[in-house]
Amino acid sequence: MNIADLEATNSTVFSVSIVTPEVYRLCIEILHVPLFIFGVFGIFSNGFNIVVFAKQGVASDSTTVSLVALSVSDLLGCAFMLPQPVCFYLKSTSDSGAALEHNCFALTTMTCTYTHIICSKVTCFITAYISVERAVSVVFPLRVKRIIRMQSTVTVIIAIFIVAVALHAPYAASIEMVWGSTLDNSTVVTLRVTALGKLFNAINNILIAMVLTTASMVTVAIATVVMISRVHVSVKWRLGHARNGNSFLANAKASDKNVCTKMSGKMSSKNIEMCKTVMGIMTLFLVCSACSHIPAMAVLSLPGMSSYGVNRYLYEIFYTMKFDFDLINSSANMLFYIKISSRYRQTMVHMLGKFKSEPRTLNMK
Secondary structure (H helix, E strand, C coil): CCCCCCCCCCHHHHCCCCCCHHHHHHHHHHHHHHHHHHHHHHHHHHHHHHHHHHHHCHHHCHHHHHHHHHHHHHHHHHHHHCHHHHHHHHHHCCCCHHHHHHHHHHHHHHHHHHHHHHHHHHHHHHHHHHHHHHHHHHHCCCCHHHHCCHHHHHHHHHHHHHHHHHHHHHHHHCEEEEEEECCCCCEEEEEEECHHHHHHHHHHHHHHHHHHHHHHHHHHHHHHHHHHHHHHHHHHHHHHHHHHCCHHHHHCCHHHHHHHHHHHCCCCHHHHHHHHHHHHHHHHHHHHHHHHCHHHHHHHHCCCCCCCCCCHHHHHHHHHHHHHHHHHHHHCHHHHHHHHCHHHHHHHHHHHHCCCCCCCCCCCC
């Protein structure tokens, strides 16, 4: 996260920093390219996802509601991350680009970049909820509608947004914005972290970035393993009956069919398709979350690793890498929907077909 008081720091502080200003600038310049690309793609892909889900019917089932909430969170996360690469490249626009970059970072750090962090945690918690919801649906397919209802899903989603904001609000409220001027009479604004803000930052790093995020990852991993095993059993059951024929089921009574279905763990094609889609999303989430754990672990293990510490340059590099992985996770879900979900593909083809001009017909008399 870019706290825009870098240039106002004493040069003796940087002399003990692990990363030099030149290396910092080069790394950030490279990392901001994918940050901008995935940010733009994420806005498009998640916006398109929301439209497709709206066409399908948002209230069709609880999983769709959760996926819509996930797309909204990802869309906001990508949108709020775009100002950071824009601010970084302002320095090359004019002679006063350094001051523009400095002020741009200062004005957008808490309003945009920190808001992106909140959205990324909302995405994390919603992903964990979707994984639990899908795991319950494959373990208890006949009772899932009584266990997970539409109203309860909406309540959980709203609670996730409220809790995420409440957890991050104390740190945001402890940041002070100070206006001043430089030697060349340029007006600059600096973010000042209060003593209470440093305490909240430490709490956020331990409680949110490590404990809650790790708990979400463990939950997603367990749910993914459960779904993979159940889908494997169901697919194996289907293939076995396709090879051996379904004469027994065809001649059996209705009650016997139900018993056989329960014992075999058979899942519907729609349920299998949904589970495969969710498993793709879960796998991407686990990979990106594991990589984004690096900043939190570095803060706990290295001295001066903070936006106001001696190793702030390394802190900035690690967090920019985290933002890259956040946007990869937020922007790639559409690819899983297109690859796995036939319903999504059908809706997408139908929507895109409307943009094509219909062929004209001539009335022959």
